[in-house]
Amino acid sequence: MGRPVAIIGSGQTKHGRRTEITYPDLVREAVQAALENTNITMKDIDGIVYGSMPSMMEGVAMTHFYFADALRAVGMPMMKTETCGTTGMSLAHTGYYWIASGMADVVMVVGSEKMYEGDSQATMSTVMEPYYLRYFLAGAPGIFSMQAQEYMSKYNIPEEKVRDAAARISVDHHKDAFDNPYAHIKVDLSMDDVKNSRIITYPIRLWDVCPNSDGACAVIMASGKKAKKMSKRPAWIKGLGFCGDEYWYGDSDKISWECATEAVKQAYDMAGIKNPRKELDVAEVYNPFTFVELLHYECFGFCGPGEACDLALKGVFSRSGELPCDPSGGTLCTNPIGATALIRVAEAAMQVSGNAGAHQIPGAKLAFAHGLGGLSEFNGIMIMGSEL
Amino acid sequence: MTKNYHTLKHEVWLPYKYSVGPVFHRFFEGLKQEKILGNKCPECKKVYVPARTFCPLCYVDMGDWKELAQEGEIISWVIANEAFFGMPVDTPFVGALIRLDGTNCNFLHIVGGIDLKDENTVKTKIRHGARVKAVWRDERRGHMTDILHFKPL
Numbered sequence: 001m002g003r004p005v006a007i008i009g010s011g012q013t014k015h016g017r018r019t020e021i022t023y024p025d026l027v028r029e030a031v032q033a034a035l036e037n038t039n040i041t042m043k044d045i046d047g048i049v050y051g052s053m054p055s056m057m058e059g060v061a062m063t064h065f066y067f068a069d070a071l072r073a074v075g076m077p078m079m080k081t082e083t084c085g086t087t088g089m090s091l092a093h094t095g096y097y098w099i100a101s102g103m104a105d106v107v108m109v110v111g112s113e114k115m116y117e118g119d120s121q122a123t124m125s126t127v128m129e130p131y132y133l134r135y136f137l138a139g140a141p142g143i144f145s146m147q148a149q150e151y152m153s154k155y156n157i158p159e160e161k162v163r164d165a166a167a168r169i170s171v172d173h174h175k176d177a178f179d180n181p182y183a184h185i186k187v188d189l190s191m192d193d194v195k196n197s198r199i200i201t202y203p204i205r206l207w208d209v210c211p212n213s214d215g216a217c218a219v220i221m222a223s224g225k226k227a228k229k230m231s232k233r234p235a236w237i238k239g240l241g242f243c244g245d246e247y248w249y250g251d252s253d254k255i256s257w258e259c260a261t262e263a264v265k266q267a268y269d270m271a272g273i274k275n276p277r278k279e280l281d282v283a284e285v286y287n288p289f290t291f292v293e294l295l296h297y298e299c300f301g302f303c304g305p306g307e308a309c310d311l312a313l314k315g316v317f318s319r320s321g322e323l324p325c326d327p328s329g330g331t332l333c334t335n336p337i338g339a340t341a342l343i344r345v346a347e348a349a350m351q352v353s354g355n356a357g358a359h360q361i362p363g364a365k366l367a368f369a370h371g372l373g374g375l376s377e378f379n380g381i382m383i384m385g386s387e388l
Numbered sequence: 389m390t391k392n393y394h395t396l397k398h399e400v401w402l403p404y405k406y407s408v409g410p411v412f413h414r415f416f417e418g419l420k421q422e423k424i425l426g427n428k429c430p431e432c433k434k435v436y437v438p439a440r441t442f443c444p445l446c447y448v449d450m451g452d453w454k455e456l457a458q459e460g461e462i463i464s465w466v467i468a469n470e471a472f473f474g475m476p477v478d479t480p481f482v483g484a485l486i487r488l489d490g491t492n493c494n495f496l497h498i499v500g501g502i503d504l505k506d507e508n509t510v511k512t513k514i515r516h517g518a519r520v521k522a523v524w525r526d527e528r529r530g531h532m533t534d535i536l537h538f539k540p541l
Binding site for chain 2: 019020059119121122125126130131132133134135136137138139141142145146147149150153198199200201202203204246247248249250251254
């Protein structure tokens with residue numbers, strides 16, 4: 001165990017279709033917001049951590065160099081971390097390790113993506129090698145549709161029930177997003193709107209899918225001593241975990257999903273969590289597709305195997321439920337990929353610091369943040385608490 | 389976000405020549421001869437397809453090569469309605485994870501030779517556990533698409 005580390009504040013851009021500014025200016029917007037939010041200056045900061053999706057997304061290689069000025073990294077130590085969709089979580093872990101090791105006291109962690117400028121699905125396809133996987137997996141929707149089908153057959157759950165539970169998740173989150181000033185897609189949907197929307201990759205339909213978003217997020221982390229000085233209500237990092245599966249999609253079981261269960265075990269062990277549904281007050285699950293959120297509830301021990309649909313339909317994971325998941329609207333409503341998992345971290349920290357505004361879960365003391373990446377082969381977790 | 393400025397159009401085009409190495413070379417040569425080749429890990433005894441150089445779990449060189457069965461069962465499937473970059477077949481198509489008989493991992497390919505009118509029509513032929521068999525292209529070039537598709541039995 002290293003030194004205690006806390007999140008003392010964060011900044012987000014307004015996420016959406018940001019064609020009115022250049023990419024470095026978008027990054028700068030998040031950096032300025034984080035500095036304003038924490039009321040510190042660059043003199044207080046010892047280093048910068050940055051990451052995004054693969055450079056094909058921007059068409060400019062070495063994005064940390066491209067954005068060095070916008071990140072205020074001139075004359076400062078800097079690290080880049082990149083793990084596909086999990087990038088934002090890996091960024092948070094990198095910042096944590098830097099401070100926990102004792103080599104830095106205050107670090108600014110930044111993730112970003114400007115997805116409307118390039119071809120996001122083509123970029124995603126280049127995550128798969130061209131010998132075998134690239135031809136038939138049908139992009140990110142194909143990956144998670146495959147997992148959804150296997151989930152139904154493994155537990156023999158009627159398709160109608162899984163479809164209803166996924167629709168409920170979509171309806172809830174798209175409504176939750178209205179209370180999040182940074183969220184991209186905010187819309188009032190009915191269950192039928194979701195269930196009758198256009199098929200993208202069966203069983204996944206349009207309203208089961210996250211958007212492309214332009215956006216950035218910056219999080220400021222500090223050592224215990226500095227955090228107490230710089231913040232009235234720091235969010236203390238209580239546990240973290242990260243795990244990967246084999247590279248080739250067909251090599252691992254996507255339902256027992258070892259990289260998810262192992263990553264969460266590491267985080268729970270470190271945080272001393274035995275009964276997550278009872279002990280956690282709020283969770284920001286990385287949910288690019290509705291169906292995968294259901295499976296995550298099970299892999300993270302929020303419920304038992306095969307139980308997620310019944311509980312989701314009962315509202316256990318809704319805003320007023322026993323364990324509210326994604327009160328921000330989650331990835332489903334806002335997905336600037338390189339920033340997305342860092343937004344989960346920022347949102348979880350806001351919850352335990354009592355700064356989540358209209359989507360605050362009253363009295364939240366222990367919060368869970370998650371990132372998912374690769375072709376579903378990476379899972380990363382960070383747990384934050386209001387007490388050290 | 390009200391004002392629109394113009395956008396700068398630009399393209400990056402980069403050609404690549406990937407080394408296939410001895411293992412993919414042999415696997416692709418097998419496809420030319422209508423054979424699906426896998427190999428077995430000498431430690432955990434798992435049979436993998438496509439054949440590979442080393443076991444991803446045991447990290448040892450793979451052992452015996454095997455000509456695999458061309459039949460297997462569907463583990464999972466999707467109907468791809470949207471075209472994505474780099475896909476050699478027109479949409480809609482059915483992508484599937486197939487467990488070839490005698491192997492210990494899932495093989496990704498497409499299931500064809502069926503009516504793709506809508507999801508209910510597809511479901512009459514395709515479900516978890518359905519048996520399928522490889523159908524080959526007449527002209528083969530040593531590529532994953534030498535298998536035209538798998539057809540339901």
